[in-house]
Amino acid sequence: MKDIVPSPPPLVRNDVAAVQALFQQNVVPSYGRFEIVLSHGSGSYLYDITGRRYLDLGGGIAVSSLGHAHPAITEALVEQSRKVIHTSNFYYHEPQGRLAQALVNLIGPGKCFFCNSGVEANEGLFKLARKFGHDEGRFEIITTVNSFHGRTLAGIAATGQEKVKKGFDPMVPGFRQVPYNDLAAMRVALSPATAAILVEGIQGEGGVTPAAPDYLLGLRQLCNEKKLLLLMDSVQCGHFRSGRFQSFQRILEGVPGGESFLPDGISMAKSLGGGFPIGAFWVRAPYADLLGAGSHGTTYGGSPLACAVALRILDVIQREKLADNTRQVGGFLKTGLQQLADKYPTVIQTVRGLGLMLGMELAPNIPNLSGDSAKTPATRFVNLLHSAGLLAIPAGAQVIRFLPPLNLRQGEAEEGLKLIESVVARLAG
C-alpha cells in the first residue's frame, strides 16, 4: 500500500558524525558534550551506536538509580500508561498520594509537593521561604560557596559558583553565599531580612564534599534560635545514594542528637524517578500548609505515570535492600579508590564521599595528562576514562564523580577500579 504521509528519513545508524551534525545544526549548544553517541543500556552498562560498551559509573548524573532498562521501571511505565498517564492537579489520583505518603514515612512528619526536576523542587523551597518570611519582610536565603542548585534564574542566584551566573546579570535578589561547613560564617551572614538557609548534605557539583555532623546540628540550632527555615537540597545526594534515604541521616548516624535531626524542607529529584523526570519537595509539619491553594503549581507535577515509576523504584530499593548494597559496594569502591590514591599520589590527591556518591580529586599538574589544554583536568581525565570504557562525571575542574546505579554489583565496582587504574597508572608512569 502506498504511504499517504511521506516516511521520515531513515534513522542514522552507527554514524557518530551524522548524529553529531544533527545536534550542531539543530540543538542549542548550551552543553559541553563528550564525543560519545549513546544508543542503549542494560543494567550498569551503556552502549554507543558503534556497539562499544561502557561501564556507567556516572549514572546520568546520579539519576539512573536502578541502572538502565530495568524491567520494573518498564513494567510500571507500561502498566500505568495503560490506565492513565496524566490528569493535571485539578484532580486527585492514588499514585501521587501514595508516593507522598512513602516519602513522608522515609523522612518524617510533613507533606510533599511534586514537580518535574531538581531546580523546580528548589524553586518550591524558595517560594516556601518567601511565604514563611513574608509578613515580617524577610525574604533572604543564605546558601554556600561551591553549591549547585540548578539553572533557572533563582537557581543560579542561589548557586555558589560564578561560572553559572556569568552573562545573566542582574541576579534574582535575596541570595547570598558563605563558605560551606563554616557555621561561624553562616551566623555572621544572617541579617534581619534572612528567612532561610539552604545547603546540600553532600555538595555534588562543587566536588563531592559532605557536610560535617557538627555543621548540620549547628545549622539546626541556629535556625531554631533565629526563627529561620533550614532547607536541604537533596537532589543529588538523596534517595539512598549515601546508604540512607537522606544524606543527613547517614552523616549523623551515631552522633548524639543526630537521629532526631530534621530540616524544615528537602528538595528531591534525580534518583527518585530513575530517569523518568520527577522532582519533589518535602516540608516539615508545622510549615506543611504554608503554600495554600493557588499559591504554587505545575501542570505535569506528580503525574500518575511519574509517581507510579517512583513508587516502583522505592519498592525495588526496599525489596532488594539497595540501601545496604549502596553502603557495601560504595565502601568497597571507596576503599579501592583510596588504595589507588595511596599508590599513585602524583595522579590522585584525595577520595571523598559516602555510599555511591564518591569523588576523586586529581593531583595538581599531572604531567602526562593529554587532551585539549583549554579543557579542565577533570574533563580531560574523564575523556581518558571513556577511552578505557568507563563513564564518570567531572565535578569542577579537578574532581571526578562516581554516581552509579544503587544496584551496582561488587564485580562491576572491581571492573571499574581496574579501568580507572589502567588510566591512572599510565599517567603516573
Ligand SMILES: Cc1ncc(COP(=O)(O)O)c(C=O)c1O
Ligand atoms: C544539588 C543539585 N540541586 C539541583 C540540581 C538541579 O537539578 P535539575 O538539573 O534536575 O534541575 C542539581 C543538578 O545537578 C543538583 O546536583
